[in-house]
Amino acid sequence: MKRNVPVETCDVAVIGAGPAGLAAALGARRAGAGKVLLLERDRTLGGILNQCVHDGFGLFLYKETISGPEYAERLAEDVAREPIAVETGAMVLDLTPKRVLRVNSRAGYRLVRAGAVVLAMGCRERTREMIEIPGTRPAGVLTAGSAQNLVNLQNLRVGNEAVILGSGDIGLIMARRLVFEGIAVKGVFEILPWAGGLERNVRQCLTDFGIPLELRSTVVEIRGRDRVESVVVARVDEAMAPVAGTERIVPCDTLLLSVGLIPENELSKRAGVELSPLTGGAVVDERLMTSVPGVFSCGNVLHIHDVADWASFEGSAAGENAARYAAGERAAGASVRVSAGPSVKYALPQRLTSGRDGAELSFRVARPLRDVRMEVRGNTSGKVYARKKYARLLPSELQKIKVKDAVAEDLEVGCHE
Amino acid sequence: MMTGREAMQDHHPGVYDVAVIGGGVVGCAVLRELARYDLRLLLLEREADLAEGVTKGNSGVIHAGFNVPVRSLKARTNVAGLGIIYPLASTLGVPHRKTGKLVVALADEDRPRLEELKAQGDRSGVPGLEIVDEAAIRRLEPLARGRWALWSPHTGIISPYEFTYALAECAAQNGAEVRLETPVAAVSFRGGLFRLATPKGEFEARRVVNCAGLFADEVARLAGIDDYRVFPYRGEYLITDKDCGFRLAMPVYPVPPRDDPGLGIHITPTLEGHVILGPSAEPVGDKRDLASTREVMARLKAEAVRLMPGLAGVGFIHSYTGLRPKLVDPSGRGRFEDFICEESERRPGWISLVGIESPGLTAAPALAEMVVAMIGARMDLELKPDFRPERPVHRRFAAMADDKRAEAVAADADWGETVCRCEHVTRAEVVAALRNPFGARTLDTVKRRTRCGMGRCQGGFCGPRLVEILQDEGVPVDRVTKRGGGSRLFYGRIKG
Numbered sequence: 001m002k003r004n005v006p007v008e009t010c011d012v013a014v015i016g017a018g019p020a021g022l023a024a025a026l027g028a029r030r031a032g033a034g035k036v037l038l039l040e041r042d043r044t045l046g047g048i049l050n051q052c053v054h055d056g057f058g059l060f061l062y063k064e065t066i067s068g069p070e071y072a073e074r075l076a077e078d079v080a081r082e083p084i085a086v087e088t089g090a091m092v093l094d095l096t097p098k099r100v101l102r103v104n105s106r107a108g109y110r111l112v113r114a115g116a117v118v119l120a121m122g123c124r125e126r127t128r129e130m131i132e133i134p135g136t137r138p139a140g141v142l143t144a145g146s147a148q149n150l151v152n153l154q155n156l157r158v159g160n161e162a163v164i165l166g167s168g169d170i171g172l173i174m175a176r177r178l179v180f181e182g183i184a185v186k187g188v189f190e191i192l193p194w195a196g197g198l199e200r201n202v203r204q205c206l207t208d209f210g211i212p213l214e215l216r217s218t219v220v221e222i223r224g225r226d227r228v229e230s231v232v233v234a235r236v237d238e239a240m241a242p243v244a245g246t247e248r249i250v251p252c253d254t255l256l257l258s259v260g261l262i263p264e265n266e267l268s269k270r271a272g273v274e275l276s277p278l279t280g281g282a283v284v285d286e287r288l289m290t291s292v293p294g295v296f297s298c299g300n301v302l303h304i305h306d307v308a309d310w311a312s313f314e315g316s317a318a319g320e321n322a323a324r325y326a327a328g329e330r331a332a333g334a335s336v337r338v339s340a341g342p343s344v345k346y347a348l349p350q351r352l353t354s355g356r357d358g359a360e361l362s363f364r365v366a367r368p369l370r371d372v373r374m375e376v377r378g379n380t381s382g383k384v385y386a387r388k389k390y391a392r393l394l395p396s397e398l399q400k401i402k403v404k405d406a407v408a409e410d411l412e413v414g415c416h417e
Numbered sequence: 418m419m420t421g422r423e424a425m426q427d428h429h430p431g432v433y434d435v436a437v438i439g440g441g442v443v444g445c446a447v448l449r450e451l452a453r454y455d456l457r458l459l460l461l462e463r464e465a466d467l468a469e470g471v472t473k474g475n476s477g478v479i480h481a482g483f484n485v486p487v488r489s490l491k492a493r494t495n496v497a498g499l500g501i502i503y504p505l506a507s508t509l510g511v512p513h514r515k516t517g518k519l520v521v522a523l524a525d526e527d528r529p530r531l532e533e534l535k536a537q538g539d540r541s542g543v544p545g546l547e548i549v550d551e552a553a554i555r556r557l558e559p560l561a562r563g564r565w566a567l568w569s570p571h572t573g574i575i576s577p578y579e580f581t582y583a584l585a586e587c588a589a590q591n592g593a594e595v596r597l598e599t600p601v602a603a604v605s606f607r608g609g610l611f612r613l614a615t616p617k618g619e620f621e622a623r624r625v626v627n628c629a630g631l632f633a634d635e636v637a638r639l640a641g642i643d644d645y646r647v648f649p650y651r652g653e654y655l656i657t658d659k660d661c662g663f664r665l666a667m668p669v670y671p672v673p674p675r676d677d678p679g680l681g682i683h684i685t686p687t688l689e690g691h692v693i694l695g696p697s698a699e700p701v702g703d704k705r706d707l708a709s710t711r712e713v714m715a716r717l718k719a720e721a722v723r724l725m726p727g728l729a730g731v732g733f734i735h736s737y738t739g740l741r742p743k744l745v746d747p748s749g750r751g752r753f754e755d756f757i758c759e760e761s762e763r764r765p766g767w768i769s770l771v772g773i774e775s776p777g778l779t780a781a782p783a784l785a786e787m788v789v790a791m792i793g794a795r796m797d798l799e800l801k802p803d804f805r806p807e808r809p810v811h812r813r814f815a816a817m818a819d820d821k822r823a824e825a826v827a828a829d830a831d832w833g834e835t836v837c838r839c840e841h842v843t844r845a846e847v848v849a850a851l852r853n854p855f856g857a858r859t860l861d862t863v864k865r866r867t868r869c870g871m872g873r874c875q876g877g878f879c880g881p882r883l884v885e886i887l888q889d890e891g892v893p894v895d896r897v898t899k900r901g902g903g904s905r906l907f908y909g910r911i912k913g
Contacts, residue, residue: 091835108827110823111819127874129733129875130732151911156906158906223708266660
């Protein structure tokens, strides 16, 4: 370590104060951590909740539906009642495998040595460039979340006529939001044969406002030199390639993208955390501990959640476990692997401590399914540890299942229609 | 004896000794070279920032000079420029690196082409060229493959726009004036002076250096010089994430395809660790057609993977497109046309630089010296004793050691406010970029000067923050643009 750089220590450092991080800080206190440090890069606590002015939050955590800012406020009030060191405007620039954080804030640049770390950095949005939309590069192409920030927090009119590519939840919410503000939404185009967001959002944000949702179609070109003038949309085939001859020009001055979220694991990578190609987040065990001892992960940085409440529950658990780790508690025994089987996009956690019972698994299906038989099966014995039937399963909805028995073999979560 | 400036101001107050038209790398190199002398200087740029034309859209390679015919102006200024650009970039504090470069032949039958390039380079005075075998290729660049390669140890990389800003900042620090969003619309002559009419008023100059890139032919025509025709050739690029797991040490080029108006699709590292694929080379009808196409994006990937199989499946965070100002019309593919750098016989005092495509970035400082020699042949140039060759220091938080960071934040809390998450750019750097001496205040101004928004989120997070800082710095919401002109971001406030 360099001289002349302040160094501080804490028991548990939580990186990010959104729905997961706030709950993690509370969880760490509840499990007895002495000094908990909650670091938030934004100026206020709550993360993306602050720009989600629509309601639908809190149904599971508070048993009522409230707006994003209200949800953030409740959690922040709970945090304020605890002796938790909260710092906003504090950006963690680096995390080492030995849990040293490099923190930059207006109050100063410093190093923090943490007994345990909870990663709760959230996610970022996929961009135009990641999906390689050809065409010009005018003003007026923005991700739905950025637009949500500009419209809801900065009160700015981002355009007059918009097209939305992708039917993720933020895109759906923004479609309605734009209409409320007098900005025409010409249509929502989704490359998959199903909507990316929750069904209730499709209904409440598009159907109720007469906004067309075109499935199996995408934007194949952006036009306009200085500002977007139009986009070209086309149908896609089974391989999601544009079908020649189906192109149509849609005049607009704004293109919003809601084409997926990516867990923001830059710090995790720096610390050497093993990531899952299926979730884009860390590989964790039932304590939500990553491959780096003492580093835990929760919320959207672990996997993309459709409901903030689940991110909070996960944060709470990660915070508690981080506190126990900081106090010296270590899990005993080998671990078994949990993998995603037929029609399952991913299952969490990916590791379970061998011999422990009562594990809760989360999973998400890869495509919409009907009349589903879900099974958690042992890879060696073929034993079914848990099973459940569903009339329907959608990729937009995270499912949970309990495994009662102790497990001593690798598991696979599979769904069969 | 009076200096040139005093003599002139005596008779023509407000008259510039030299007006440079075009704020790309060539125009800015000329401006800085002229700024050594006691001259009243002006640079006019039509766009909202410098380096917005040909300059911003290339591979950022410092060329050694073996790709162009012996004795051509391209070869002479490239080789001369190679000798100038490294020390110049160091003086100006512009990040750059001498990486070396490989031109690889995948098959034995391509070896003669490498020999030809080497012979051409040797005769032009390019230092250190060698033909190397497979084992040497692997040693030099483990990611490359090939039977044979031409190894050029003096090739390097630099950011073309940072270099351009630095040249202009140095010139400005030495008294040169730069005016943005000031396109020359008409040229007239009176009393031995050129009168340049722009939407922002008329400017009078004794000499004009036309460095207008793609538009150099049209600008010359305004002065009655109908000698040139510039053809735009579009080149598309793709850029990978820094974290793509692909640490390329040096540019890797294919043997130049005979029918390609460029050097072939190559793979180039950036100083920050990205990898650039490209460019294509296609004639287009419009000098502002910077669109990317699905076909070329696919071709870039296929070509790059052929050259470097490890690139298969790598993700991209950005694409960009540049336009080459070529003098070869689209029907004459493969024909060689040289740089033009000449004073008009019809309009003495008017110097045109036309067709400055590759290797123009490397050649720019040598072309600038040529221009100064041409001007010096007609008037006495007096060196300024107080010329400062460097530019104001730009510090980058991401590049500082821990103790320097702690010091910087303690001295000014703006260093403690991280605006760009991906590239770790602080508010102090953003504010400094917005207070550039030219008055450039677009989002791209900040992006290209600080890297804010150049990372993997492509401005998703810092975009809204930049909008706030722009307003704090006095830019009204309706004037916030991506790159000036009609590229506005907002249509007012939503409520009240």
